[in-house]
Amino acid sequence: MLHILAKRLNVRSMWHGLVLLTLALLVGACAKQDEVISLAGNTMGTTYHIKLVKSPKLPDVQLLQAEIDIALEAVNDQMSTYRPNSELSRFNAMPLSQTVEVSPDTITVLKEGLRLNQLTQGALDVTLGPIVNLWGFGPDKRPTKIPTDEMILEAKAKTGIKYVAIEGQKLNKRIPELYIDLSSVAKGFGVDKIAALLDKYQVTGYMVEIGGELRVKGVKPENQPWRVAVEQPSIDERKVQQIIAPGDMAMATSGDYRNYYEGEGRRYSHLIDPRTGYPINHKLASATVMHPSAMTADGLATAMMVMGTEASLALAERENLAIMLIEKQDDGFKVFYSDPFKSYIDAKQ
Numbered sequence: 001m002l003h004i005l006a007k008r009l010n011v012r013s014m015w016h017g018l019v020l021l022t023l024a025l026l027v028g029a030c031a032k033q034d035e036v037i038s039l040a041g042n043t044m045g046t047t048y049h050i051k052l053v054k055s056p057k058l059p060d061v062q063l064l065q066a067e068i069d070i071a072l073e074a075v076n077d078q079m080s081t082y083r084p085n086s087e088l089s090r091f092n093a094m095p096l097s098q099t100v101e102v103s104p105d106t107i108t109v110l111k112e113g114l115r116l117n118q119l120t121q122g123a124l125d126v127t128l129g130p131i132v133n134l135w136g137f138g139p140d141k142r143p144t145k146i147p148t149d150e151m152i153l154e155a156k157a158k159t160g161i162k163y164v165a166i167e168g169q170k171l172n173k174r175i176p177e178l179y180i181d182l183s184s185v186a187k188g189f190g191v192d193k194i195a196a197l198l199d200k201y202q203v204t205g206y207m208v209e210i211g212g213e214l215r216v217k218g219v220k221p222e223n224q225p226w227r228v229a230v231e232q233p234s235i236d237e238r239k240v241q242q243i244i245a246p247g248d249m250a251m252a253t254s255g256d257y258r259n260y261y262e263g264e265g266r267r268y269s270h271l272i273d274p275r276t277g278y279p280i281n282h283k284l285a286s287a288t289v290m291h292p293s294a295m296t297a298d299g300l301a302t303a304m305m306v307m308g309t310e311a312s313l314a315l316a317e318r319e320n321l322a323i324m325l326i327e328k329q330d331d332g333f334k335v336f337y338s339d340p341f342k343s344y345i346d347a348k349q
Helices: 061-079 087-093 104-119 129-134 149-156 183-200 294-307 309-319 339-344
Strands: 002-004 021-023 036-043 046-053 164-167 170-173 206-210 213-217 228-231 240-244 250-255 260-263 266-269 284-291 322-329 332-337
Touching: 036 061, 046 061, 046 183, 061 087, 061 104, 061 183, 104 164, 104 183, 104 294, 129 149, 183 206, 183 213, 183 250, 183 294, 213 294, 228 250, 228 284, 240 284, 240 332, 250 294, 284 294, 284 309, 284 339, 294 309, 294 322, 309 322, 322 339, 332 339
Parallel strands: none
Antiparallel strands: 002 260, 021 228, 036 046, 046 206, 164 170, 206 213, 213 250, 228 240, 250 284, 260 266, 284 322, 322 332
16 A cells, blocks of 8 residues: 655646745845735646836736736646646647647747756656656556556656657657656746746846746845745755845755655655656755756756766766755755855855
């Protein structure tokens, strides 16, 4: 029998990545809050929160929120694996002999997923869907027993980015069972989409957050920086591990400590290693990535949770990435920083 952790996130949400960032919007001075607009809503199976400095170019607040909701709804219609008529669902369901035309946005996100697959040596794989579903962390129902080695090999045979073909805005597949899931990068893309919308209105300062992935620009009134808090990876309490001042950057965190189930005396994470077909099993509990693109940060954070501490630090050194890793150890937590990340640590915490 499988025992499901009561506190795990709803894995039937389109975006089953963890929400590990707690917005620390009240950290530091909160002067002139009448000059800051706050918006919130639901999207992608989670919530969004936006704070922005007022700008004379902005439309009425209700019109702005409607525009934001329409933009995010479009991303759902393009890339949700839970909507049967989304672009991605139509690709996943189509037979081998057909092609499907998709939006430029879907092509952008898919290409980034394929690029990150190469960069991380296969740790991120947007075709992993059959294996994710087999383990019960996708749209399919949770299995009643742990998958066997044979079942995993069979599912792995249905995966692989080499089976994806992109021709302009058309997609086709080279094996009939190919299933693409962009949830590891699409939530970050949604953040970038809203950031671009605010840039269109010449907003000088904002923080956009969707389900824990965020992007920041400029400062708050009276030149106060935006600050966010990264949670300590614990299921027992919500405690801040580190206060970050992102500046003009995006930030994403991934972890496995709230989304798992237990069976046959073992703990099974929702994070699957595409190279083995099995859930991760190492000490890394949380990975935070800073990057100009929230989409890229989102994908890298997921990949690093698969890669583990040593390989992630090596990748960060090669690519000059700003990352923070938190390992669970017998006596608590150990934090690792790449050199570029250190400049974002808030000195006032």
